[in-house]
Each structure stands twice: as C-alpha cells, then as structure tokens.
C-alpha cells in the first residue's frame with residue numbers, strides 16, 4: 001500500500017461467501033438482508049428519528065428534548081436528557097427475573113471461580129461508589145484504574161460511572177512511566193490498583209509499578225489497592241488504602257444520581273501518529289446506546305447466552321463489550337484473568353466447555369496463535385455450546401477466518417468480523433449475523449445509522465474495488481467527543497482531511513456488493529497483536545536512551561502478531577554497537593512504554609534515508625524491514641548510499 005501519493009492499491013481477492021444458517025436467521029433479531037437494508041435505509045434517511053427511537057431502550061431519568069446538536073466537529077446527543085450509566089447496567093435488572101442472573105462469571109488464571117449475579121454486582125458497585133465518595137471523589141474527577149482482569153476492574157468502572165467520576169483505565173501491561181504520563185495528562189486524583197495480577201503463571205507487580213509512577217504523578221492523592229495475590233507491598237500512610245478495609249466500612253446504599261447525557265464517562269488513551277498518546281473522551285448516553293445496540297444486533301444476543309469477549313478491560317473492546325454494552329443488555333459475561341496458553345494451550349477451549357460459552361469474541365492474532373499451537377487443543381474439547389464467533393482488532397486473514405470457521409465453529413457458527421476503533425466507541429462495520437452473508441476478510445456492511453464510505457483524497461467516493469480512505473459521513477451517538485485537553489488535535493486528526501467528515505486513518509475498498517474490506521492504517525500507527533502503537537511513541541522512547549542519536553520505527557510482517565516492530569537506530573559518536581546494546585534498547589522501550597512495545601528487531605545504521613527536506617522515508621525502511629526490494633520512487637532521497645548500506649547490513 002502506498003500512502004505518500006495517496007493511492008492505495010488493493011490486492012486482496014476473496015470470492016467465497018457464507019450464507020447465515022437458516023435456523024440462525026429464523027431466530028435472529030434481524031432475519032434477512034431485506035430487513036437489514038430497510039433498517040439501514042430508514043436510518044440513513046432520518047438518522048435523528050432512528051437514534052431517537054433506539055434511545056427508548058435506555059432508562060432515562062429525564063427525557064432528552066433534542067436528539068442531536070451538531071456543530072461540526074462537535075456533537076451533543078440526546079440534549080437535555082439525564083440518566084445514570086451504572087443504573088442502566090445494574091439497577092434496571094434488579095426488579096425482574098434477571099436479578100439473580102449471573103452478570104459476571106469470572107475465572108482467575110490459577111483457577112479460582114467467582115460468580116456475581118446482577119444483584120451482587122449492584123451491591124459491590126454501590127459500596128465501592130461510597131468508598132470513592134468517602135475518600136473525596138467528586139463528579140468530574142479523574143480516576144485511574146490500573147488493574148488485572150478481575151471483577152473489581154468492572155466494579156471500579158461502574159462505581160465511577162455511578163457518581164459521575166471519569167475513569168481512565170490503563171492496561172496492566174503498561175509500564176510505570178506510561179502510567180505516570182497518563183495520570184498527568186488526565187490530572188487524575190484517585191488511582192485504583194491491585195497488589196498484582198496473574199499472567200502466564202507469573203505475578204505482574206502492579207502496585208510496585210504504581211509506586212514508581214507516583215514519583216512522577218503529583219496529582220494523585222489517594223490509592224486504593226485490591227489484594228489479589230497476597231504480595232507484600234509498600235502502603236504509604238495517608239495515601240494508600242486496602243480495598244477490602246474500605247469496603248468493610250462502606251454502606252451499600254448509594255442511590256444513582258442523574259447525569260447529563262453528555263456527562264463525560266471515561267478517557268481512554270490510544271496511540272496516534274505523534275509521540276504523545278491521545279486521551280479519547282467518551283460521554284454517557286450516546287456511548288451507552290452505541291455499545292448496547294451493537295452488542296445486541298451483532299452478537300444477536302439472547303437471554304440465555306454465555307458471552308465471552310477475551311479482550312482486556314484496559315482496551316476499548318473491554319470497555320464497550322465486556323462492561324457497558326453487555327451489562328446494559330443484561331447479558332451473562334464470562335471474564336478470564338490470564339493467558340490463553342496457561343497452564344496449557346487449551347485454556348480457552350477448556351473455559352468454553354466448562355461454562356458452555358455460546359458467543360466467543362477474540363482477535364485474529366489469538367486465532368493465528370491457536371493455529372500454530374495445533375488442532376489437537378480445540379479438538380480435545382466439547383465446543384458444541386458455541387453459536388456465534390467474533391473477531392476484532394485488525395483485518396482477519398483468510399486462513400485464520402477459515403480455521404476459526406471450521407475448527408472452532410464446526411462450520412455452524414456465523415463469524416462476525418467487527419470493524420471499529422477506540423474513537424468510534426462501538427462497532428461501525430459488522431454483519432448482523434442472521435441477515436448478512438459473510439465473506440472471509442470483510443467486516444461486511446455498515447451498521448444502521450452509520451454512513452461509511454471509501455473515498456479519495458478530495459473526499460469523492462471511489463469506484464467499486466478501488467482502494468481509498470475509509471471515512472464516516474455523519475455523526476453517530478458513540479463517537480468520541482474530543483481529545484481530552486486537546487481539542488485542536490481532535491479537529492486536526494479526525495476532521496481536517498475532508499470537510500465535515502470523520503477520517504478513520506484506515507485504508508479500505510468497497511466491493512461490487514457494497515462490502516467493505518479494511519486494509520489497515522494509512523498513518524504512522526502500527527497494529528501489533530491488535531494493539532495500536534505509534535511509531536513516534538517508540539522513537540521517542542528510543543530517543544530518551546543516552547546512546548541513541550536518531551531512530552526510525554516501522555512495522556514488518558509478523559506471522560502471529562500481524563505486525564512486528566523493527567527499529568533502525570543510529571547511535572551517538574563514540575558508542576560501540578553490540579548485541580548487548582540491542583538488548584539494552586529493547587529493555588529501555590519496555591521500561592518506557594511496556595512489554596507490548598518491545599521491539600522485535602533493532603538494526604544499527606550510520607544514517608537513515610531522508611528526503612531533501614529531512615523527512616525519514618519510512619516507506620523504504622518498511623521495504624527493507626520486510627525484506628522486499630525497493631520499488632518505490634527514491635528520487636527525493638538525500639543520500640543514495642544510505643539505502644545500499646542498509647541493505648548490506650541485511651545480508
């Protein structure tokens with residue numbers, strides 16, 4: 001794919017289509033293509049009417065008086081309405097048959113099991129909301145949540161929502177420095193963590209990381225620590241307190257207060273094309289409507305489903321499809337703390353068998369790992385409870401799709417490939433599984449209310465099967481509202497390319513049947529194992545090492561992770577390069593950002609290929625990293641010898 005010239009060449013050709021099984025369609029919420037098309041057309045004709053009708057599914061404390069106020073690029077949805085997000089996810093289920101239904105079925109990596117019914121979850125959330133109040137948390141305060149995959153992570157999120165505090169969940173794999181940056185950007189006052197969490201048989205020392213991060217994040221006043229692993233941790237008097245001790249003192253009575261539809265619900269940091277992570281801001285009613293409606297449509301949710309999304313709550317997928325969407329719909333959510341290959345490579349299949357999971361939502365990178373581990377792992381388990389499979393995070397390659405379909409779904413279960421982003425809040429392009437035939441590798445068609453198009457640089461729609469930029473033409477309820485503390489960047493990153501149109505930064509093509517095939521990012525963002533990392537973020541981590549003069553980071557194909565991280569590094573004068581220095585740099589990036597950003601490859605070079613204006617020619621580096629011959633235009637290259645030197649190093 002060439003992005004510098006704006007031309008995107010699509011090379012994928014996949015012609016198979018899989019029709020929804022008749023029995024599945026007969027029982028589905030949306031039963032046919034005609035039904036989907038009518039829904040989509042009606043929504044496109046009058047989006048405000050459509051979303052207004054959909055919003056009736058939420059529980060309001062005061063009804064809105066206007067569906068949308070659109071001052072591009074700023075949207076306000078359900079203006080004048082008031083609701084409480086935690087009441088929508090919990091209290092509304094307490095007065096009917098769901099009050100004793102399992103809300104969360106949890107399994108810890110060492111094997112413990114816990115079940116929280118809606119009533120029990122409600123009680124925990126109310127108590128923790130009172131803990132937050134008792135330690136001085138007010139509506140609008142920012143609360144960092146840095147936790148393992150335990151029910152308390154969801155409890156902390158919902159407790160924030162209950163009292164109007166804005167949570168900022170940080171994935172447990174991020175380093176102390178990354179936590180400090182995020183605490184500081186959000187101006188967080190409270191931090192909720194655990195002593196540690198289990199991952200692949202080892203304990204991740206979360207509290208120790210927090211202690212280091214707090215040396216650099218002065219805004220944090222109080223730290224609440226959940227005892228997950230019985231570690232002996234440092235507890236600073238006056239600042240740190242134990243979760244269980246505070247809960248023991250807290251009342252279970254915490255009536256849900258009404259908050260404005262546009263009250264901020266959370267900030268979630270994600271990578272963009274500059275070095276600094278962006279705090280994506282989501283608000284209340286629109287976000288909840290987007291996540292709950294798509295969760296119901298795309299997973300075709302039924303009352304007795306056992307639904308399992310394997311993402312971590314630290315990512316948007318965990319926010320939208322472990323916590324808010326499913327709980328708003330009264331679903332039973334499976335939650336697992338650990339790794340898919342601990343203690344053995346069949347852990348996921350064992351969980352599906354044990355709890356009779358019916359909907360399973362995971363990422364292509366995981367599917368590729370399952371393929372590598374071997375068919376005997378899933379083959380040795382009863383997977384007959386499954387009825388629907390999902391994929392998210394990156395384009396799914398045909399081989400992975402077919403394996404998922406045959407080996408896990410036994411040819412019976414529709415696969416929903418769901419395209420969306422941290423910024424979109426909820427799924428945008430995904431099949432309604434009873435209605436839309438699937439094609440391996442395509443997320444199929446935009447959901448009702450979503451006007452997605454593939455366009456050229458000027459914003460004109462391109463012809464069928466031509467590559468272009470994926471854009472969204474109209475605002476939608478769960479869209480990001482801004483970048484926290486940086487509205488200028490919000491306008492520039494998403495709304496400056498094409499007037500009044502949301503720019504996704506993904507390349508795509510639309511085929512002759514209106515199916516969209518997402519091809520990947522067109523900016524300097526890598527997609528490593530379904531996680532977004534900016535090349536600049538890694539470059540700035542490398543640049544903070546005393547021996548590094550300059551670096552350029554590019555992606556290279558990786559069989560399991562989709563994309564691996566390749567760093568071209570020039571060192572300062574007098575520094576001797578060595579294998580040890582490579583390891584030192586890898587460790588340094590891990591310390592600065594976290595293990596997910598650990599470079600796969602470091603290549604030392606005397607200089608980097610640059611244009612005459614001094615821009616690094618990443619396209620050339622990408623070719624070298626992936627072992628391809630350089631075919632692109634090199635006419636602006638400043639120093640021709642650099643390329644051949646880089647190649648020699650390769651040999």
Ligand code: PRX
Pocket residue numbers: 270316317391392393394395396417418419420421422423443504505506518519520521527530531532
């Ligand atoms: O490039 C697209 C890819 O992941 C990006 C969004 O990353 P993030 O905000 O971390 O959210 C991931 C979970 C929603 C997109 O811009 N992406 C996500 N899902 C798909 C995808 N690419 C192709 N197909 C998908 N189903």
